[in-house]
Amino acid sequence: MTQDELKALVGRAAIDYVVPGTVVGVGTGSTVNCFIDELARIKDRIAGAVSSSVKSTERLQALGIPVLDANEVERLPVYIDGADEIDHGGYMIKGGGAALTREKIVADIAERFICIADESKLVQTLGRFPLPVEVIPMARAQVARRLAALGGEPVWREGVVTDNGNVILDVRGLSITDPAALEAEINQWPGVVTCGIFARNKASVCLLGTAQGVRTLTWA
Numbered sequence: 038m039t040q041d042e043l044k045a046l047v048g049r050a051a052i053d054y055v056v057p058g059t060v061v062g063v064g065t066g067s068t069v070n071c072f073i074d075e076l077a078r079i080k081d082r083i084a085g086a087v088s089s090s091v092k093s094t095e096r097l098q099a100l101g102i103p104v105l106d107a108n109e110v111e112r113l114p115v116y117i118d119g120a121d122e123i124d125h126g127g128y129m130i131k132g133g134g135a136a137l138t139r140e141k142i143v144a145d146i147a148e149r150f151i152c153i154a155d156e157s158k159l160v161q162t163l164g165r166f167p168l169p170v171e172v173i174p175m176a177r178a179q180v181a182r183r184l185a186a187l188g189g190e191p192v193w194r195e196g197v198v199t200d201n202g203n204v205i206l207d208v209r210g211l212s213i214t215d216p217a218a219l220e221a222e223i224n225q226w227p228g229v230v231t232c233g234i235f236a237r238n239k240a241s242v243c244l245l246g247t248a249q250g251v252r253t254l255t256w257a
């Protein structure tokens with residue numbers, strides 16, 4: 038199976054986790070696009086979506102799915118999103134699509150994070166994928182110096198402006214053995230909006246697309 042077929046497979050499988058009559062949290066990326074297309078088939082059975090990016094909002098609306106403001110929703114039963122990496126504890130790196138901050142906000146409203154990914158995203162230790170960090174533009178150089186002092190090699194994703202008007206630093210060379218500690222450390226620096234480690238908002242379930250079918254990993 039191709040990577041696109043694996044993404045389509047888990048996009049379909051995620052429909053089983055949608056709770057009828059409720060609002061669904063929707064992430065961002067090519068795997069989520071497959072999910073959105075499937076969600077459109079059952080749009081009459083849901084109350085709408087809360088979206089994590091302008092791109093996902095546009096796709097949802099084009100398919101006739103109402104998009105609600107995150108501030109109008111107190112709790113979402115599920116948030117469905119992809120990942121750039123996920124480890125065997127459900128900890129993730131996200132933000133390859135520069136949507137990490139809104140993704141973390143919507144994930145925080147949700148009771149369960151359902152991660153959908155092809156099996157290439159499953160890793161022993163997070164850090165092979167460069168860690169995205171969303172930064173207020175004025176703090177870019179100082180945050181880059183701090184990341185370098187941690188042993189990382191930050192690279193400014195030039196030309197990319199997030200939906201929140203900020204910039205992204207992609208950090209290579211970090212071996213992330215304690216995701217929660219590193220997330221907390223980076224997130225407290227002035228000018229950092231958030232980093233792409235999802236430890237506090239880690240996955241409850243991961244639907245992994247494999248050549249043998251969907252492999253389901255679950256965590257408490």
Ligand SMILES: O=C(CO)[C@H](O)[C@H](O)COP(=O)(O)O
Pocket residue numbers: 064065066067068069118119120121130131132133134135136137140
């Ligand atoms: O975090 C993300 C966007 O900010 C995506 O979930 C992540 O990049 C995975 O994307 P894809 O499904 O296209 O591989």
